[in-house]
Amino acid sequence: MKEKTVYICSNCGQDSPKWIGKCPSCGEWNTYVEEVVRKPVAGTRPLSGLEPVKSKPVILSEITGGDEPRIDMHDEELNRVLGGGLVPGSLVLLGGEPGIGKSTLVLQTVLRLPEKKILYVSGEESARQLKLRADRIRHNSSDCLIACETSLEQIYVNIKNTQPDLVIIDSIQTISTETIESSPGSLVQVRECSASILKFAKQTNTPVILIGHINKEGSIAGPKVLEHIVDTVLQFEGDQHYMYRILRSIKNRFGSTAELGIYEMRQDGLRQVSNPSELLLSQDHEGMSGVAIASAIEGVRPFLIETQALVSSAVYGNPQRSATGFDLRRMNMLLAVLEKRVGFKLAQKDVFLNIAGGLKVNDPAIDLSVISAILSSNMDAEVERDTCMAGEVGLSGEIRPVNRIEQRIGEAEKLGFKRILIPKHNLQGMDTKKLKIELIPVRKVEEAFRALFG
Numbered sequence: 247m248k249e250k251t252v253y254i255c256s257n258c259g260q261d262s263p264k265w266i267g268k269c270p271s272c273g274e275w276n277t278y279v280e281e282v283v284r285k286p287v288a289g290t291r292p293l294s295g296l297e298p299v300k301s302k303p304v305i306l307s308e309i310t311g312g313d314e315p316r317i318d319m320h321d322e323e324l325n326r327v328l329g330g331g332l333v334p335g336s337l338v339l340l341g342g343e344p345g346i347g348k349s350t351l352v353l354q355t356v357l358r359l360p361e362k363k364i365l366y367v368s369g370e371e372s373a374r375q376l377k378l379r380a381d382r383i384r385h386n387s388s389d390c391l392i393a394c395e396t397s398l399e400q401i402y403v404n405i406k407n408t409q410p411d412l413v414i415i416d417s418i419q420t421i422s423t424e425t426i427e428s429s430p431g432s433l434v435q436v437r438e439c440s441a442s443i444l445k446f447a448k449q450t451n452t453p454v455i456l457i458g459h460i461n462k463e464g465s466i467a468g469p470k471v472l473e474h475i476v477d478t479v480l481q482f483e484g485d486q487h488y489m490y491r492i493l494r495s496i497k498n499r500f501g502s503t504a505e506l507g508i509y510e511m512r513q514d515g516l517r518q519v520s521n522p523s524e525l526l527l528s529q530d531h532e533g534m535s536g537v538a539i540a541s542a543i544e545g546v547r548p549f550l551i552e553t554q555a556l557v558s559s560a561v562y563g564n565p566q567r568s569a570t571g572f573d574l575r576r577m578n579m580l581l582a583v584l585e586k587r588v589g590f591k592l593a594q595k596d597v598f599l600n601i602a603g604g605l606k607v608n609d610p611a612i613d614l615s616v617i618s619a620i621l622s623s624n625m626d627a628e629v630e631r632d633t634c635m636a637g638e639v640g641l642s643g644e645i646r647p648v649n650r651i652e653q654r655i656g657e658a659e660k661l662g663f664k665r666i667l668i669p670k671h672n673l674q675g676m677d678t679k680k681l682k683i684e685l686i687p688v689r690k691v692e693e694a695f696r697a698l699f700g
Contacts, residue, residue, distance in 0.1 A: 250282075251280060251281070251282055252280075252281055253265050253266070253278040253279065253280055253281070254278065254279060254281050254433045254434065255269040255271065255272065255274070255277045255278055256277045256278075256279055256433055257269065257272050257274045257277045257470050258271050258272040258274075258277075258470050258471070259433070259437065259470060259471040260272070262278065265278050265280070266278055272470075279433065281428055281432055281433060281434050282427060282428055314333045314334075314500055315333070315334060316328075316330050316331030316332065316333060317331050317332040317333075317334065317362070317412070317453065318331050319331060319332055319355055319358070319359070320355070320358040320359065321355050321358065321518065322518055322520065323493060323507030323508065323509060323518045323519075324351075324355060324493065324507060326505050326507060326545070327480060327493050327494070327495050327501075327505045327506070327507045328478065328480075328495075328498070328500070328501060329495075329498055329500045329501015329502060329505070330500075330501060332412075332453050332455075333453065333477070333500045334451045334452070334453055335447050335448055335450075335451040335452065335453060336447065336453050336454075336477040336478060336499075336500065337440075337443065337444050337447050337453075337454050337456065337475070337476045337477050337478075338453070338454070338455045338456065338476065338477065338478040338479075338480065339418070339456045339458050339472065339473065339476040339478065339479045339480065340352065340455060340456070340457050340458065340480045340482060341457075341458040341459070341460050341479065341480070341481055341482065342460060342481065342482035342483060343460055343483070344459070346482055346483065346484060346491065347482065347484075347491055347509075347511055347516055348416075348457050348482050349370075349371070349379070349416055349457060350379065350383070350515055350516060351482065351491075351493075351509070351516055352414055352416065352455060352457060353366070353376065353379060353380060353383065354383045354385055354515045354516060356390055356412065356414060357380060357383065357385035357390060358385060359389075359412070360389060361389075362389065362411040362412055363389045363391070363408065363409070363410045363411050363412075364389060364390045364391065364410055364411065364412045364413075364414065365391045365393060365404060365405060365408055365410035365412070365413050365414070366390060366391065366392050366393070366414045366416070367393050367394075367395055367401055367404070367413065367414060367415045367416065367421075368392065368393070368394050368395075368416050369394070369395065369396040369415070369416065369417060369420030369421055369430075370416060370417060370420055371394070371416070372394055373392045373394055376392055377392075382513070382514060382515070383514060383515040384514055384515075385515075391408055391410065396420050396421055396422060396430060397421075397422065397423075397424065398421055398422065398423040398424075398439050398442060398443075399423065399424055401415070401421070402446070405446070405452075410452065411452065411453075412452070412453050412454075412455070413447075413452060413453070413454045413455070414454075414455050414457070415443070415454065415455070415456050415457065416457040417456070417457040417458055417459060418436060418439065418440060418456045418457070418458050418472075419431040419436060419458065419459050421435070421439045422435045422439065423435065423438055423439055423442065425438070426438055436472055437471055437472065437475075440456070440472050440475045440476070441475060443456070444475050444476070456476065458472070473496075473497060476497075477498075477499045477500065478495065478497060478498045478499065478500065478501075479495070479496040479497040479498075480493055480494065480495055480496070481493070481494045481495075481496050483606070484511075484604060488603065488604030489510050489511045489512070490508060490509070490510055490511075490519070490603055490604055490605070491508070491509040491510070491511055491516060492506060492507070492508055492509075492605065492606075493506070493507035493508075493509065494506060494507075502545065502546075504544070504545045504546075505544075505545035505546070506544040506545045506547060508522045521549075522547070522549045523548075523549040523550040523551075523657060523661055524661070526549060526550065526551045526552060526602060526603045526605065527539065527550055527551075527552055527602075527661075532628075532631055533628060534628060535622045535623050535625070535626045535627055535628050535629075536554055536555045536556055536557070536619050536620075536622050536623030537552060537553070537554055537555075537619060537622070537628075537629065538552075538553050538555075538615040538616075538618040538619040538622060538629045538634075538635065539551070539552055539553075539615060539629075539633070539634040539635070539663070540552075540553055540611065540612035540614070540615035540616075540634065540635060540636060541611070541634050541635070541636040541654035541655070541657060541658050541666065542607055542609040542611060542612050542636075542654075543609055543611070543649070543650055543653065543654065544607070544608075544609065546650075546653075548650070548653040548654050548656070548657040549657065550634060550657060550658060550661060550663075551601060551602060551603065551605060551607060551612070552601075552602035552603075553572075553599070553600075553601060553602075553612060553615045553616050553618075553619045554599070554600045554601075554602060554619060555597065555598065555599050555600075555616070555619035555620040555622070555623045556596075556597075556598040556623050557592065557595050557596070557597050557598075557620055557623040557624040558595060558596050559594070559595055559596070560594055560595055560596050561596075565593065565594055565595055565596050565597070566596040566597075566598070567581075567596075567597055568597075568598045568599070569598075569599040569600075570599065570600045570601065571600065571601030571604065571605050571606045571607060572599055572601055572606075572607065572612075572616065573608075576613075577597070577599055577616065579641070580613060580616055580617050580620075580639060581597060581620070583617070583639060583640075583641060583643055583691065584617055584620070584621070584691070586643075587642065587643030587691060587692075588643065588691055588692060588695070590621065590624065592620075592624065595624070597620060599616065599619070599620070610638040610648070611636045611637060611638055611648040611654070612636075613637065613638050613639040614635045614636065614637035614638075614639060614645060614667060614694060615634075615635050615636075617639060617691065618635060618694065618695075618698055621695060621699075622698075622699075625699065627699050629698055630665070630698075632662070632663050632664040632665060633663065633664070633665045633666070633667070633698065634658045634663050634665075634666050634667075635666060635667035635668075635694070636648055636651065636654045636666065636667070636668055636669075637667065637668060637669045637688065637694070638669075639691060643690055643691045643692070644689065644690055644691075645669045645670070645688050645689060645690060645691065645693075645694060646669060646671075647669045647671040647672045648668075648669060648672065651668060651669075651672040651676070652676070654666075654668075655668070655681065655683060655685070658683060659681065659682055659683040663683060664683060664684060665683065665684045665685075665686055666683055666684070666685060666686065667686045667688055667694055667697060667698070668685055668686070668687055668688070669687070669688065669689075670687040670688060670689040671689075672687075673685070673687050
């Protein structure tokens with residue numbers, strides 16, 4: 247084996263013989279780290295879990311199509327985010343902050359699969375720790391095999407001996423291969439181990455779930471190439487001070503990336519939240535200003551969320567702007583629209599915005615509820631508790647149409663709301679005869695405020 251030192255970009259995986267301040271490939275600064283790599287001498291066989299399979303080119307029209315068969319995970323939220331279940335031979339990466347519940351989610355899911363033989367490889371916890379967690383979750387499966395191992399070669403030996411239907415590796419940053427003389431978790435180790443596991447998954451048609459750490463910026467730790475190698479990247483997020491956890495799909499070769507799964511962290515594990523609207527609305531806000539209800543959609547799921555705002559006179563020279571669960575730059579844009587188009591002077595006032603429940607919402611249809619909550623707090627006037635709204639606010643103060651308006655209206659009607667403000671353009675071609683909820687079409691921000699506050 248020949249040893250040499252290279253510098254590798256931790257963002258894109260580009261290597262260089264010397265340290266560079268700015269990566270020429272991705273343009274990021276200060277991302278190059280030093281790695282010692284051992285290159286195999288010519289003639290040696292590269293690492294692989296199995297013998298290589300020779301393949302030949304096939305004409306596209308000769309390839310049989312059809313839907314991929316799916317493995318039911320017995321978890322509606324996880325199945326939805328994966329696109330209908332786990333695809334055999336797929337490589338899934340689950341990332342999240344320490345202590346957020348990644349290992350708990352995976353362990354309780356595999357313990358619900360008694361019909362499958364599962365190999366759970368733990369590089370972070372002992373078998374006794376996993377047993378204590380399984381007892382707390384109160385699920386039991388006789389076919390879940392535990393292996394506490396960090397060597398990739400030894401993991402392949404265990405796989406060959408047990409022939410599992412599903413492999414879990416917790417976590418990819420603790421696994422190392424003997425062919426590379428570098429510490430576990432380094433860029434080279436993560437990249438080589440992931441590539442080898444992908445080859446194993448595709449050749450044997452065995453699904454593999456990798457658990458990964460995230461760095462201080464919030465992205466998956468290790469080289470960016472790790473996210474390119476895997477088929478699906480799931481992000482498990484949430485605030486440790488809240489009981490809700492959100493499973494998002496960042497990349498999915500077998501389904502939509504717009505899906506969202508919601509869980510509630512409890513003493514006995516994670517509980518699926520099938521109707522998030524009832525949990526995300528605080529039951530009583532009568533007589534309170536600064537609260538507006540939005541009908542939002544994440545993926546294909548409509549749910550109602552509470553937007554809370556507080557507007558007060560700036561005590562210090564510079565007014566403060568703060569948003570939790572909402573894009574701060576978008577809030578500043580909405581404040582500028584209020585000032586320029588509607589005439590409300592908020593330049594010398596502190597504005598604080600919060601999305602209840604610790605959620606981060608990207609749906610632009612909650613713009614209308616955000617400015618309604620801000621205005622409600624500024625005027626100290628209550629938005630009626632049986633009123634909700636959906637609408638995107640444009641720069642000229644117009645209420646722009648939003649997608650899937652029927653689902654938003656249906657969710658509001660199901661939860662007992664009497665009125666819903668919607669963009670006027672969304673009314674075209676809609677059958678409103680069967681609806682029990684009153685639709686208030688609005689074209690501009692001023693019309694919405696007149697409908698809400700008179």
